[in-house]
Amino acid sequence: MLIDSHCHLDHWSAEERPGLIARAREAGVEAVITIGVRLRQAATVKAIAEAFPEVWCTVGIHPHNAAEEPLPEVAELVALADHPRVVGIGESGLDYHYEKAPRKIAAESFRRHIRAARETGLPLVVHARDADADIALILKDERERGGAFPFVMHCFSSSRQLAETAVELGGLISFSGILTFRRSEELRALARDLPVDRLLVETDAPYLAPEPFRGKRCEPGMVAHTARTLAQVRGLGLSALAEFTTANTLRLFRRLRLPAAA
Numbered sequence: 001m002l003i004d005s006h007c008h009l010d011h012w013s014a015e016e017r018p019g020l021i022a023r024a025r026e027a028g029v030e031a032v033i034t035i036g037v038r039l040r041q042a043a044t045v046k047a048i049a050e051a052f053p054e055v056w057c058t059v060g061i062h063p064h065n066a067a068e069e070p071l072p073e074v075a076e077l078v079a080l081a082d083h084p085r086v087v088g089i090g091e092s093g094l095d096y097h098y099e100k101a102p103r104k105i106a107a108e109s110f111r112r113h114i115r116a117a118r119e120t121g122l123p124l125v126v127h128a129r130d131a132d133a134d135i136a137l138i139l140k141d142e143r144e145r146g147g148a149f150p151f152v153m154h155c156f157s158s159s160r161q162l163a164e165t166a167v168e169l170g171g172l173i174s175f176s177g178i179l180t181f182r183r184s185e186e187l188r189a190l191a192r193d194l195p196v197d198r199l200l201v202e203t204d205a206p207y208l209a210p211e212p213f214r215g216k217r218c219e220p221g222m223v224a225h226t227a228r229t230l231a232q233v234r235g236l237g238l239s240a241l242a243e244f245t246t247a248n249t250l251r252l253f254r255r256l257r258l259p260a261a262a
Helices: 017-026 039-051 074-080 103-120 132-146 160-168 185-193 220-234 238-252
Strands: 002-007 029-034 055-059 086-095 124-129 151-153 172-175 199-201
Touching: 002 199, 002 220, 002 238, 017 029, 017 220, 029 039, 029 220, 039 055, 039 074, 074 103, 086 103, 086 132, 103 124, 103 132, 124 132, 132 160, 151 160, 160 172, 160 185, 172 185, 185 220, 199 220, 199 238, 220 238
Parallel strands: 002 029, 029 055, 055 086, 086 124, 124 151, 151 172, 172 199
Antiparallel strands: none
């Protein structure tokens, strides 16, 4: 029993999604979280989540898109999250690799998402790429100013220092298919060393297909391959790994219910 804690189902057509979800179930994936990247997309991800008992969603603005819309008001994010299938805020964060939005705009958007996560009690899904120092600074600063908030560092491929800072602040770390890549030795070493109660798995589908599917279009069912790699790194069987990552995901995304319990 696995949960794909981060994917983008809006990249598939309505006709394709039933088959996609069926293949995920066959692979042992019982729940999927599809992620919001623009506020004007919120209705779409909610509709996808409403269409399948296995699917849940988040609402927010990806850092790539932070300059495409007006900066969100915290109250606006809170209102959009007031829906039974919305389990999180984001994804938001900083991306200095592509830097598609000015840094000041992305940082302010990130802070507003954090405040919405704190107000709702829903976890913030954090995107971090080549921005470790500023991500850590904002996470610490917002905690000091307003108190703790739940969050997950999604598709983690950043530094050990950022992972350890996130864990110290109460955050969780989610690993994608990058963990399976041949050159990801340092990432696998980090996954081995982090506390077991802070680990999640995801696909970020349709991106970052794990080995042996690298270069192909990723699907939620492929999270099983990332889970197998994480299990090997931790010296566990796949069933034990699935049990603790599922428990971690349910604890973080407190609104999420597995279909049998929904």
